[in-house]
Amino acid sequence: MGFWRxxxxxxxxxxxxxxxxxxxxxxxxxxxxxxxxGCKACEVACKEWNGVPEDGLDLLSQSYxxxxxxxxxxxxxxxxxxxxxxxxxxxxxSGRKLVxxxxxxxxxxxxxxxxxxxxxATATLTDxxxxxxxxxxxxxxxxxxxKHCTHAACLDVCPTGALFRTEFGTVVVQxxxxxxxxxxxxxxxxxxxxxxSGNEGHEKGPQSHGISIKGAGGAGDTAKGSHxxxxxxxxxxxxxxxxxIAQKCTLCYDRLGAGxxxxxAQACPTTSIKFGDLDEMRATARARVAQLHELGYPExxxxxxxxxxxxxxxxSTFLLLDEPEVYGLPPDPRVTTAxxxxxxxxxxxxxxxxxxxxxxxFVGRRK
Amino acid sequence: xxxxxxxxxxxxxxxxxxxxxxxxxxxxxxxxxxxxxxIMVPDVSFDSYYGRHIVKPAPWEKExxxxxFLGGIAAGSALLGAGGAARGxxxxxxxxxxxxxxxxxxxxxxxxxxxxxxxRALNMMRTVKLTSPMSVGSWILTAFGSFAGAALVxxxxxxxxxxxSRGARSGGAVALVAKALKLxxxxxxxxxxxxAPPLAxxxxxxxxxxxxxxxxxxxxxxxxxxVSSANLAASGLALVTxxxxxxxxxxxLAAVSALAELVAFERMQDKLGPTLSEPLRTGKAGRLLxxxxxxxxxxxxxxxxxxxxRVTAALSGxxxxxxxxxxxxxxxxxxxxxxxxxxxxxxxxxERLEKRRAAGVVxxxxxxxx
Numbered sequence: 001m002g003f004w005r006x007x008x009x010x011x012x013x014x015x016x017x018x019x020x021x022x023x024x025x026x027x028x029x030x031x032x033x034x035x036x037x038g039c040k041a042c043e044v045a046c047k048e049w050n051g052v053p054e055d056g057l058d059l060l061s062q063s064y065x066x067x068x069x070x071x072x073x074x075x076x077x078x079x080x081x082x083x084x085x086x087x088x089x090x091x092x093x094s095g096r097k098l099v100x101x102x103x104x105x106x107x108x109x110x111x112x113x114x115x116x117x118x119x120x121a122t123a124t125l126t127d128x129x130x131x132x133x134x135x136x137x138x139x140x141x142x143x144x145x146x147k148h149c150t151h152a153a154c155l156d157v158c159p160t161g162a163l164f165r166t167e168f169g170t171v172v173v174q175x176x177x178x179x180x181x182x183x184x185x186x187x188x189x190x191x192x193x194x195x196x197s198g199n200e201g202h203e204k205g206p207q208s209h210g211i212s213i214k215g216a217g218g219a220g221d222t223a224k225g226s227h228x229x230x231x232x233x234x235x236x237x238x239x240x241x242x243x244x245i246a247q248k249c250t251l252c253y254d255r256l257g258a259g260x261x262x263x264x265a266q267a268c269p270t271t272s273i274k275f276g277d278l279d280e281m282r283a284t285a286r287a288r289v290a291q292l293h294e295l296g297y298p299e300x301x302x303x304x305x306x307x308x309x310x311x312x313x314x315x316s317t318f319l320l321l322d323e324p325e326v327y328g329l330p331p332d333p334r335v336t337t338a339x340x341x342x343x344x345x346x347x348x349x350x351x352x353x354x355x356x357x358x359x360x361x362f363v364g365r366r367k
Numbered sequence: 368x369x370x371x372x373x374x375x376x377x378x379x380x381x382x383x384x385x386x387x388x389x390x391x392x393x394x395x396x397x398x399x400x401x402x403x404x405x406i407m408v409p410d411v412s413f414d415s416y417y418g419r420h421i422v423k424p425a426p427w428e429k430e431x432x433x434x435x436f437l438g439g440i441a442a443g444s445a446l447l448g449a450g451g452a453a454r455g456x457x458x459x460x461x462x463x464x465x466x467x468x469x470x471x472x473x474x475x476x477x478x479x480x481x482x483x484x485x486x487r488a489l490n491m492m493r494t495v496k497l498t499s500p501m502s503v504g505s506w507i508l509t510a511f512g513s514f515a516g517a518a519l520v521x522x523x524x525x526x527x528x529x530x531x532s533r534g535a536r537s538g539g540a541v542a543l544v545a546k547a548l549k550l551x552x553x554x555x556x557x558x559x560x561x562x563a564p565p566l567a568x569x570x571x572x573x574x575x576x577x578x579x580x581x582x583x584x585x586x587x588x589x590x591x592x593x594v595s596s597a598n599l600a601a602s603g604l605a606l607v608t609x610x611x612x613x614x615x616x617x618x619x620l621a622a623v624s625a626l627a628e629l630v631a632f633e634r635m636q637d638k639l640g641p642t643l644s645e646p647l648r649t650g651k652a653g654r655l656l657x658x659x660x661x662x663x664x665x666x667x668x669x670x671x672x673x674x675x676x677r678v679t680a681a682l683s684g685x686x687x688x689x690x691x692x693x694x695x696x697x698x699x700x701x702x703x704x705x706x707x708x709x710x711x712x713x714x715x716x717x718e719r720l721e722k723r724r725a726a727g728v729v730x731x732x733x734x735x736x737x
Contacts, residue, residue, distance in 0.1 A: 008498070062417045069419055079416060099736040101729045157576060159502035160490040179490040180483015183501050186425035186577035186706070195426045195483045244483025286737055293736075302735045309733040324734055325713045328416030332716035333733060336576050336583055337498055343572045343586045350571065350590030351564030357598050357627065358446035361620035362454050 009338035011307035014150050018165035026169030027256060028278035028315035029265065030285045031143050033327075034292060034300060036272040038064055038141035042076040045267030049252065050075065053198075053240045063139070069328065070144055072196035075249040076264050079327050081140040088134050088299070091322040095299035132296040142327050143273055145264070146171070146192045146249035147304060148315030149335065154184035154193050154246075156337040162246070169278065170251040170315060180244040189311065189333035193248040198240050251315070278315060285317050297321070303329065310334030413717065415709040422578040424706035430477040432699035435570050436600060436692050437477065438508070439593065441470025442567035443601020443620075445515055449560035450616055452552075459616065462608040464522045466601065467515040467559055471566075475508060500572040507565045514558030521552040567597035574702060580712055581639065581646050581705035582698075588635035592694065595628035599663065600691035606670055606684025611677050618674040621687055625667030628694070629660065642714050646701035655697030662690035 007017060015026060046052065055073035060066050063080035070077045083091070152171045155163040162178035163171060173193075184193045252262035260266075265275035274284060282305050292300035299321045307313030310333050324331050415421070425431075448463020450456075479488040492509070496502040528545045571593040575586030582589070598620055605617035636644040646652055669683030705711040720732060 060417075065417075069416075071423075081416070095736070098734065101724060101736065153578065156498040157501065159494075159496060159499045159505060160487075161494040161496065162490075177490060177493070178484070179487035181491075181501060182426040182481075182483065183499070183577075185423050186427075186579055189422060189578040191421050191423040191578075194423060246483075289737055302737070304733055306730065306733065306735045308731045310731070311733070314733075320734075323414055325414045325421070325709070325717075326416065328419055328421060328709075330421050330712055330716055331734065332720040333578075336578055339583075339586060340498060340500075340572075340576055343500075343575050343590075346587050347565075347568040347572045347590040350594045351568040353591060353627070354442075354564045354567055354594035354598060355446070357595075357623045358443070358450060358620060360623060361447075361602075361616040362450040364615075364619075 008156075008340060009151055009310070009312060009335060011312055012150060013169070014152075014165050014312075015167055015169040020165075020167045022167055024167045024169075025277040025279070026315065027251060027276070028148065028169075028281045028317060029145060029251075029262075030274040030276075030281040030288075030317045030319070031145065032272050032274065032285075032288055032319045033140065033142035034288075034297070034319055034321060035270045036078070036141040036143055037270055038078055038080055038139070039269060040067075040078050041267040041269060042143050042264035042273055043067060043074070043078060045263040046076045046249070049255070049263035050250070051241070052247075053196075070146070070190075070192045070194075070248075072194035072247040075145065075247075077144045079140070079142045079144060081142075081322070081326055083138050083140065083322075085134050085136050087322075088138055091299040091326075092131065092134070094323055095297075095301055098301055099293065099298060130296055131298055138321075140321055140327070142318065142320065143264070143268075144318075144327065144329070145316050146251070147190055147311070148249075148251055150307065150312030150314070151335040151337070152311075153187040153189060153335045153337055154248075156335070156340075157183045157187040159183060166251075166253055166256075168251070168253075168256050170253065170256075171248075172250045172253050173246055173248060175242045175245055178245045180246065182246070184246050187336055189330055189335065193246050196240070196243050196245055196247050198243050278317075281317055285319060288319055292319075310338070413710060413713045415713060419709060420707050421709050421712040422580070422706050424703045425577065425579065426483075427699075428481055429696075430481040432696045434474045434477045434481075435574075435593070435695035435699065436596075437470045437474035438570055439470075439567050439597030439691060439695070440600040440604055440688070441467045441474060441511070441515070442563040442594075443597040443599075444470060444604060445511070445518075445559040445563040446598070447601055447605050447617065447620070448518065449556045449563075451613075452556050454616075456609075456613045456616065458609045458613045459605060461522055462605055463601070464515065464519045464559075466604050466608075467563075468512070468519045471508060471512045471515055475512065500569055500576045504566075504569045504573055507562055507569055511559060511562035511566045514555050514562060517551055517555035518559050521548045521555060524548055525552070564594065567594045574698070577702075578712075579702045579706045580715060581643050582702040584639055584643050584715070585635050588631050588638060589698070591631035592628060592635060592698070595624045595631055596691045596694045598624035599628060599666075599687050602670070603666065603684040603687030603691070606674065606687070607681045611675055611680055614674055614680055617684075618670045618680075621667050621670040621674075621683070625663045625687075628663060632656075632660075632694075640715075643705065643711060646704040646711065647697070650700075650704060652697045652701035652704060655693045655700060659690045659693035659697055662686045662693060666690055 013026070015024065052073050052075060055071065058066060060068055063082050065078065065080040067074055067077050148170045155165060155171050159181060160177055160179055162174045163184060164174065166172055180195055182195050185195055255262055261275050265273045274281060285302050285305050289300050289302050301320055303318040303320050303324055304314030305317050320327060444463045444466030448460050448467060451459030451463055479485050482488055491502065491505040494502065495506060525545065525548050528541055528548065531541055568590045571590035572586070574582040575589055577583060602617040602621040602624065606614055606621065609617060636647060647656055666683045666686030669679060669686065673679035673683065723731065
C-alpha cells in the first residue's frame with residue numbers, strides 16, 4: 001500500500017515511481033529572485049539552445065516584461081513588478097506572518113503541527129531582528145519556469161503517454177508522440193504548458209506569444225469568441241516546428257544527459273538561477289531565506305520547497321519577495337489528479353443513476 | 368494633493384474600468400505610480416500579475432463542447448434503444464440505435480478535429496492510462512462505438528438478409544450471415560447499454576480533472592448534471608423521431624431526467640459557492656444556462672402533457688435537445704471564464720489556505736518561511 005498511497009499526492013520519489021532502475025539524483029532549479037537583475041539572459045539562452053521559435057515582438061506595458069507569460073514558445077519568463085513603499089510594507093507584513101506561523105521544515109512524526117506550537121519561539125526570534133528601512137520603490141524581477149512537479153498533472157492526464165518522467169525526476173514532452181489534445185494545458189495548476197499555434201514551416205502564421213486572452217494592459221480584450229491565442233503579428237525569421245503540440249521546459253534533458261547545466265542556469269550572470277540535485281537546491285534555498293531574514297528582509301519566502309504541499313513539492317524552487325500571486329504564481333496549487341479516485345467514484349454513481357433513470361422509463365404497462 | 372508646474376502636461380486621467388488588461392489587483396496596485404489618482408481604494412481584493420490568468424484555459428474550441436452533447440445523446444440513445452429492444456418497441460429501438468452510432472461518430476470526429484495534430488488521433492489508442500480521463504474516455508468511446516455499430520448493422524442488415532435468405536437454401540452463406548447477426552444482436556445491445564453510462568459520465572470527469580477552477584470544484588455534482596443532460600437529449604431525440612404510440616418511455620425519461628438535472632445543477636451551484644459559481648450565473652455562460660433551464664422545464668412539461676400529439680411531442684423533444692446543448696456549452700464556457708480571470712484561481716486558493724492555517728495546519732503550504 002505504501003507504494004500506491006503517494007502516487008497521486010504527497011511526498012514521493014517520482015523517478016522511482018516511474019519505474020526507473022537507474023537512480024540518478026533528482027535535479028532541479030533554485031531561482032533566487034532577490035538577486036535577479038532582469039537581464040533575460042535565461043530567456044535568450046533557453047530559446048537559443050532549445051530552438052524555441054519567436055513568439056511575438058510586442059510592447060505589453062508591463063514594466064520591462066514584454067514576454068508576457070510562460071507558454072509554448074516561452075519556457076523561461078522574467079516577471080517584472082514595480083512596487084511602492086506601501087506594497088513593500090504589505091509584503092513584509094505577510095512575510096512576518098509567514099515566519100510566525102512557525103512552519104516546521106521537517107514534519108515531526110505524523111501529528112499535525114499546531115500553529116501555537118513552534119510559533120512562539122520563532123516569533124521571539126524575529127522580534128529581535130531589525131528590519132531594513134522600507135525603500136520608496138522596488139522592482140521585483142523573477143525568472144519563472146516549469147515547476148517539474150513531484151505530482152505533475154500534465155503528465156498524469158496525458159492520454160497518449162507523450163509526457164514522461166525522466167530519470168532525473170523531470171517532466172518532458174515527446175514531440176513525436178503528442179497529438180495536441182491540449183489536456184495538459186488545462187491540467188497544469190501553474191499554467192506553464194501550452195499548445196503551440198501557428199503554421200508549420202516558416203514563421204508566417206499567427207504565433208502564440210503566451211499572452212492570449214485577457215492580454216496585455218492597453219492592448220484591450222483580445223478574446224473575441226475564441227479562447228485561442230490570437231496574436232496579431234506575423235513577421236519573423238525562424239523555423240516553427242511542433243505546431244499543434246504541447247511544449248514546455250524540458251529542464252534541458254539533452255544537456256542533463258551529457259552532465260551539463262541547463263542553458264538558463266548556465267547563462268545566468270548573477271547565479272540567480274541555480275541548478276543541481278534537488279536536495280542540494282532545497283538546502284541552498286533554506287539557507288538563503290534564513291540569511292535574508294537575518295539581514296532584515298522578512299518579506300523573503302520560499303516557494304515549492306515543502307514536499308507536503310498540493311503538488312508534492314516542485315523540482316523548480318523559488319525564493320520570492322512577495323506573495324506568489326504578485327508574480328503570477330498560484331498561492332495554493334493542488335494537483336487535480338489528487339481528487340481523481342473520488343471523481344471516478346462520483347462518475348460511477350452518476351452512471352448508475354443514469355441506468356436507473358433509463359430503466360425506470362421502461363417500467364410499467366406497455367401501451 | 369500637491370501640484371507642480373508639470374501638472375498641465377499630464378495626460379488625461381484614464382476612466383476606471385473593472386478588470387481591464389493591466390488592471391486586476393496586480394496592475395492596480397503593482398503599477399500604482401502612473402495610475403489614476405482618483406482611485407483611492409483598489410476595486411479588487413486580490414493580487415495578480417497584470418491581471419493575467421494563472422492557469423491556462425483548455426485550448427479547446429466549440430467542437431469539444433459539441434462532443435459533450437453528442438456523446439451524451441449517443442449514450443442516452445443507446446439506453447433507449449436497448450430498452451426498446453428488451454421491451455418490444457421496434458421504432459424506439461431503431462431510433463436509439465441510429466442515434467447512438469450517429470452521436471458517437473460525429474462526436475469522435477469533432478474530437479479528432481479539435482486535436483492540434485488530427486493526423487495523430489490514433490495515438491489516443493497508444494496506451495491505457497487510468498490517471499487520464501481522456502485516455503479512459505477514448506477507450507470507452509471506442510468500445511461503445513463498436514457495440515453500438517454492431518447493433519446498428521444488425522438492425523439495418525437483418526431484415527434485408529432475412530428477406531433474401533427466405534428464398535435461398537438453408538445452408539447458404541446468406542443464411543449463415545443472418546444467423547450470425549441474430550446471435551450478435553443481443554450482445555451488441557447489451558454491450559452498448561453497458562458502455563453508455565460511462566460514456567455519458569466520463570465527460571464530467573474529463574472537465575473536472577483540470578486546473579480550471581469552476582470545472583474542478585464541481586466534480587462532485589457535474590457527473591450527475593451530465594448524465595441527466597444525456598438522458599434528456601436522448602429522450603428529446605426519441606420524441607422527435609418515434610411515433611407517439613411508442614414514445615411512452617421517452618416521455619417518462621424526459622420527466623425524470625429533467626427533474627434530476629435541475630436538482631443536480633442547483634446543488635452544484637450551491638456547493639461551488641458564490642465566487643466559483645459566478646461564471647455559471649453571469650455572462651454568456653449564464654445566459655446559456657438560463658436558457659437551458661427554461662428549455663428543460665418547458666420541454667419536459669410539453670413531453671409529459673402533450674406527448675400524445677406527434678407535433679407537440681416533436682417540439683418538446685427539440686426543446687429538450689436544445690436544453691442539453693445549452694447546458695453543455697454553458698458549462699464549457701463557464702470553465703473557460705473561470706480559467707481566464709485570475710480571480711477564480713487566486714481567491715478560492717487563498718481562502719482554503721487561510722482556512723487551513725486558521726485550523727492550525729501550517730506544513731502543507733507551497734509558500735514557506737524556511
